[in-house]
Amino acid sequence: MTVTAPSLLDAILPHVAFDGWSDDAFGAAAEDGGISLEDARALCPRGAVDLAILFHTQGDAAMVDALKSADLSDMRFRDKVAHAVQLRLDAVNDKEAVRRGSALFALPHMAPEGSKLIWGTADAIWTALGDTSDDVNWYTKRATLSAVYGAVVLYWLGDDSVDGQATRAFIDRRIENVMQFETFKAAMAQNPLTKPFAAALGQFTSRIKAPGKPPSDLPGSWVSPR
Structure with a gap:
């Protein structure tokens, strides 16, 4: 039998609950998979x-x-985002593995990797929902949703309500906070007192562009003013 990374993942999950995402768990997965530790590495x-x-x-x-x-046709956009976050939680088949993963990626030397994963989840959601932004909004949407998703996961890990009802309500509240922020930004652009500041900020941020296709090693790009 050919051992692959996905098969090693299946092998390690029973050990993660006891040993976390550790070298001990990895060694046990290699043994269960019938390959040497060197081949697993x-x-x-x-x-x-x-x-x-x-x-x-x-x-x-x-x-x-x-x-x-x-079928998202009858949903408001905010509900589509909330539904996507819920589907991401529903995709988890081992809650303890997520709990152990949260502990792993909270370590100082692993925090950048953990942030990258959460950003990737937010990007996957926005892309799947058809986001076409190519300016600073590309970044703000993903940054905001990353914060929402990170908070939701921590709440969900401690949720013992029936059918996760408390988590669903928590998701709705967090998405509502995001919508309030978007409303606030729109109000700034219309308010005579803040409109000049909003216009200047908009002119500045208009130079920020989303990553090109295919993406480079850089998170984004800056267009120099002419």
């Missing part, structure tokens, strides 16, 4: 960390697939 150079990342990205992919097959 060839597949996953960072060991359990690579499998924790794969676990997260597989959840993103499952969420995108669920969104593609969902």
Whole structure:
């Protein structure tokens, strides 16, 4: 049998509940998969960390697939975003693995990787919902949703309500906060007292562009004024 990274992921999950995303769990997964630790390291150079990342990205992919097959035609856009966040949680088949992953990516040296994963989830949601922004809004949408998703996951991990009803209500409240911020930005652009500031800020941020296609190694680009 050929052992792959996804099969190693399946093998490690029963051990993660006890040992976390650790070297011990990775070694046990390699043994369960019938391959040497050296061969397992060839597949996953960072060991359990690579499998924790794969676990997260597989959840993103499952969420995108669920969104593609969902009927969103009668939903307000805010409800579409909330539904996408809920689908991302529904894609998790091992809550304890997420809990252990949260602890792993909260470590100082792993925090950048954890932030990147959450950003990737937010990007996957906006892209699946058809976002076409190519300016600073590309960044603000993903930054705001990243903050929402991070808070939702922490709440969800401690939620013991029936059918996760408390988490659904929490998602709605967080999305409402985002909508209030968007309303505030629109009001600034119309208020005679703040309109000049909003216009100047808009002129400045108009030079910021979303990453090109295909994306480069840089998070975005800056267009120099002519």
